Amino acid sequence: MSWSFPIARIFGSEIRIHVTFLLLLAWIGIAYYQQGGAPAAVEGILFILALFACVVAHEFGHVLTARRYGIRTPDITLLPIGGVARLERMPERPGQEIVVALAGPAVNVAIAVVLILILGARVDLAAMEQIESPSVDFMARLAAVNIFIALFNLIPAFPMDGGRVLRALLALRYSRTEATNMAARVGQALAFVFGFVGLIAGNPLLIFIAIFVYLAATAEAQTTSLVDVSRSLGVADAMITQFQPLGPGATIGDAAEQLLHTTQHEFPIVDGAGRIRGLLTRTAMIHALNKTGPGTPALEAMVEVPSVPLHSRLDGAIERLQGGAAPAVAVVDAEGRLAGYLTPENIGELMMIQAAGGLKKRVRRATGPLLPQ
Structure with missing residues (x-):
């Protein structure tokens, strides 16, 4: 996720912090300082850090359970609204x-049970209503916020945890794509409810959550449809x-000329036998032009990309494309020559064509690209 940076690696998953999380810490520190000076500000920041430690533990509940089913989690990103674990798949x-x-x-x-039964935290209605107040006991607030996180995540607003449970239950009767679309519509409807309540109550965080849930539900439904089509x-x-x-x-100068005279945004670099060496993206090209000039070898600015056989299924290539930071996936023939490549943009075009009228499966005879002189 852009605008985030790594801080640790736990159980093979990278923990990343989004810059907006640091803004949240600064805002909490200032707000608490105005209420009770430096001691209150320190306690407020420590509470937020403890809260997000619980959020990380929540995400690792998903991560370690998914690992039992052979699903890896490359990273977890902390945002002001919580954590996002990027599982390879569900x-x-x-x-x-x-x-x-x-x-x-x-x-x-x-965590709430441990805080209440072992550490003696006392959770009542006041603690639930005044989670943000420094006057309430630290442990009581932390226990209350864990109860809130558990209950809030069980709301059937896909793709929150409760929404995923709803999708799974619907999938017992309908296809996975149909179940996802139905759960996504429920999530979008609840997002409108969150947004309306946030506007009425003047709660910007609830409005932000509503936007996040709506966009995430839409993206999840599109991704599931893509996987279904690609199979x-x-x-x-x-x-x-x-x-x-x-x-x-x-x-880089040669590539810049091609950029002006073609509609390409990325340029495969191949050797004399037609085998791919890497891919030069438009962004990397412009960066190299600014930094080292047009005489820079294109090989120095290229990125390596994964490759798949010509006769492989599309879903496997999409998984390679989504699972890493590569801008494209190369398609190679039996002799290892570059026959074509896939990018997120042309995958999106495929989905639009499918939505408009469908695409019949066809077989191409790969001849490979014209070799560079």
Whole structure:
């Protein structure tokens, strides 16, 4: 996620902090300082840090449970509204998805139980209503906020935890795509409710949550539809085949000329045998022009990209595209020559074509690109 930076790695997952989280800490510190001076400001910041430690524990409930089903989690990003664990995929079996979804709230319930039964925190209605007040006992507030996190995440607003449980239950009767679309519509409807309540109550955080839930529900539904479509297609049905490659001796200046005379935004760099060396993106090209000039070898600014066989299924290529930071996936023929490549943009175009009228599966005979002179 952009505007975030790593701070730690736990159980193989990178913990990242979004810059807006630091703004939240600053805002809490200032607000508490105005209420009770420096001691209150320190306590307020410590409470927020403790709260987000519980959020990280919540996310690791999902992470470690998903790992039981062979699903990795590259990173977890902390935002002002909570944490976002980027799982490689969600389990497609309804039972497994329910277990993974409920694991997070279960961690918060366990933390609250420990704080109440072992550490003696006393949680009552006042603690629940005044979580932000420094006058309420620290442990009581922390226990109350964990109960709140568990209950809030169980609201069936897809793609929150409760929404994922709803999707899994619907998937017992409907296809996964239909279940996702239905759960997404419920999530979008609840997002409107959150936004309306936030406007009436003057709560900007609730409005922000509403926007996040609405956009996330829409994106999740689109992603599920994409996976469903891609299972019936091969990479040859979606790859870009008309492109101008660059040779290994090309410079940034050569690429800039091609950028002006073609519609390409990225340029594969291939050797004399047509095998791909890497990909030069428009962003990397402009950066190199500004930093080292047009004489810079294109090889120095390229990025390596994963490759898939020409006759492989499209869903596997999309998984490679979504699972890493590469801007494209190369498609190679039996001799290892570049036959085409896939980008998020042309995958999006495929989805628009499918939505407009469908795309019949077809078989292409790959001849490879024109080799650079």
